[in-house]
Amino acid sequence: MGRFQYAFRKARGWQASLVAAAWAALRYTVSGDTGYFRSHGGWRRSRISRRPGEADSLDD
Numbered sequence: 001m002g003r004f005q006y007a008f009r010k011a012r013g014w015q016a017s018l019v020a021a022a023w024a025a026l027r028y029t030v031s032g033d034t035g036y037f038r039s040h041g042g043w044r045r046s047r048i049s050r051r052p053g054e055a056d057s058l059d060d
Contacts, residue, residue: 008025
């Protein structure tokens with residue numbers, strides 16, 4: 001549950017929608033990577049990963 005909460009809170013902090021944040025958190029819990037999701041009010045694509053070198057990376 002801790003991994004889900006971490007990813008969900010981080011995604012919501014980046015202004016991802018409730019559904020996008022929940023989906024990203026579920027993917028993070030299962031695989032360790034959210035894949036890209038819309039954040040910052042739809043202006044960015046973000047990704048949260050447990051892989052070294054890719055952690056919490058943002059991509060415009």
